Amino acid sequence: MSRMEELESRRRVLIARCELQRTEMALRAQEFRQDPVRHVLAGVLGKEAPSGGAAFRHPLAWAAALAALFLLRRPRQLLTLLGWARGAMGVATQASIALRLLGQLRGTFGRGASGRATRAG
Numbered sequence: 001m002s003r004m005e006e007l008e009s010r011r012r013v014l015i016a017r018c019e020l021q022r023t024e025m026a027l028r029a030q031e032f033r034q035d036p037v038r039h040v041l042a043g044v045l046g047k048e049a050p051s052g053g054a055a056f057r058h059p060l061a062w063a064a065a066l067a068a069l070f071l072l073r074r075p076r077q078l079l080t081l082l083g084w085a086r087g088a089m090g091v092a093t094q095a096s097i098a099l100r101l102l103g104q105l106r107g108t109f110g111r112g113a114s115g116r117a118t119r120a121g
Helices: 003-033 036-044 059-071 075-120
Strands: none
Touching: 059 075
């Protein structure tokens, strides 16, 4: 076998490998297109949602996406943040109960004073 025939043979083998890798990459790209995380990121980044719906353009969606990206690989910080959020929710719950109670008291005393004024007049 001459050197040229050997090189041609190696070339054919390499071309076959390239075709195999190209096919494999096409399959991986198809799997990536069907990935739900990709759909969410496409919506957050302003592209049209794959289901035909409107894209996520709300600032809260951006904040949630950025927070998820920052905390994706940091479970300790995520747990700390969740602890703070839980504490904030507890304070918010207590505050809403107190405000509701004040609103009820204000309504009771406000109606009582206006009811007396209309009866006397």
